[in-house]
Amino acid sequence: MARQEPDLRLLQISDTHLHAAADSRMRGVTTYATFLAVLEHAKRDRRWPVDAILATGDIVQDESRAGYERFRASLEPLGVPVYSIPGNHDDPKLMSEILASGPFQLGGELRHGAWSVVLLSTFLAGEDAGGLGPARLQGFKQALAAHSTQHVLVAMHHHPLPMGSAWLDGVALRDATAFWSIIDANKNVRGVVCGHVHQAADQTRNHVRFLSTPSTCAQFLPGNEFFALDERPPGMRWIDLYADGRIETEVAWLPQDRS
Ligand SMILES: [Fe+2]
Numbered sequence: 001m002a003r004q005e006p007d008l009r010l011l012q013i014s015d016t017h018l019h020a021a022a023d024s025r026m027r028g029v030t031t032y033a034t035f036l037a038v039l040e041h042a043k044r045d046r047r048w049p050v051d052a053i054l055a056t057g058d059i060v061q062d063e064s065r066a067g068y069e070r071f072r073a074s075l076e077p078l079g080v081p082v083y084s085i086p087g088n089h090d091d092p093k094l095m096s097e098i099l100a101s102g103p104f105q106l107g108g109e110l111r112h113g114a115w116s117v118v119l120l121s122t123f124l125a126g127e128d129a130g131g132l133g134p135a136r137l138q139g140f141k142q143a144l145a146a147h148s149t150q151h152v153l154v155a156m157h158h159h160p161l162p163m164g165s166a167w168l169d170g171v172a173l174r175d176a177t178a179f180w181s182i183i184d185a186n187k188n189v190r191g192v193v194c195g196h197v198h199q200a201a202d203q204t205r206n207h208v209r210f211l212s213t214p215s216t217c218a219q220f221l222p223g224n225e226f227f228a229l230d231e232r233p234p235g236m237r238w239i240d241l242y243a244d245g246r247i248e249t250e251v252a253w254l255p256q257d258r259s
Contacts (some may be wrong), residue, residue, distance in 0.1 A: 006240035006248070007113030011042055011080075012155075013236050014056040014195030015087065015215035018071055020064035027218040027229055031061070034254070036074060038216045041254055043078070047238050050171025051112060053080050054239075056195035056213065057087025057123075057157030059095070068098040076103065083110055086123040087157040087196060088130065088171070109143060110209040114243045116147040122158040128171040130196070137178055144186040153246045154183070154192045161210050163197050166225045171196075183208060191247050193239070199230065200237070200251040209247050213237040 017031045024031065042048055053075065060067035068091075075082050100106040107108045110117040122130030122142060132140065145153060158173040160180065173179060181245045183189045184206060191209035198220040201212040204253075214235030221228040233254040240248040 007243045008115045008175050009050045009227045010052055010054050010239040011050045012054045013216050017058055017059040017061040017217050019062045019066040020066040029217045031217040034214045038236050039232050053082045053153055055084040057085050058089045061089050063091040068094050085119045085121055088128045112144045114151055116150040117153045118143045120156040122156050129174055129175040141182050152189045156194050159194045160197050163219040164223050167227050190245050
């Protein structure tokens with residue numbers, strides 16, 4: 001029997017933290033080099049090509065135009081649509097200039113088969129924490145109503161559930177209660193994916209899957225009260241969304257012994 005194909009196949013990359021200079025290092029990692037290594041790894045995977053790439057924020061660390069241009073130039077040759085949302089380190093204005101045309105889309109929605117992906121900005125100017133606020137919460141409600149016949153995956157930068165790390169949970173999504181109450185009132189949301197936390201998580205809350213995804217650069221030590229780095233390598237997440245509402249997903253890590 002032929003294997004069932006997903007309705008929508010995504011590759012999530014997150015927290016690339018690129019800089020104006022290609023050789024800039026952050027937390028011991030040359031972020032542009034690890035970003036390229038992640039893309040190369042993905043291209044060699046049996047699941048490539050995907051229907052879309054989902055970039056869940058902290059694309060550029062130093063709010064530089066050159067960083068966003070390099071991000072775009074690295075992804076454009078892949079011939080795959082790229083959907084982005086800002087993280088706390090991003091400059092949404094530069095993103096709207098550089099990552100919102102051609103195969104690139106900033107925020108909004110992606111509708112494909114039985115699925116819709118709703119992209120939410122949780123960016124708050126000058127803050128490391130995230131928030132939606134009344135206007136975005138209202139927009140979220142309307143988006144779910146407009147996609148009520150679809151299975152929905154929500155993508156955002158900040159985590160809307162505690163990760164069990166005091167320092168990280170202090171910079172989470174502030175209005176998570178309001179966010180989840182909207183999801184609870186809409187039975188079609190199947191999953192929520194985020195970045196920001198530089199680690200992998202896979203939980204379920206009231207039948208809704210909650211997934212966090214490692215960074216393409218350095219990782220944070222899970223469950224630690226204070227900031228600490230994990231030794232895990234750069235990572236990415238494959239997401240297969242099926243017509244019956246099922247989510248199949250796997251985090252892939254770069255081989256540790258790469259040179
Ligand atoms: Fe980050």
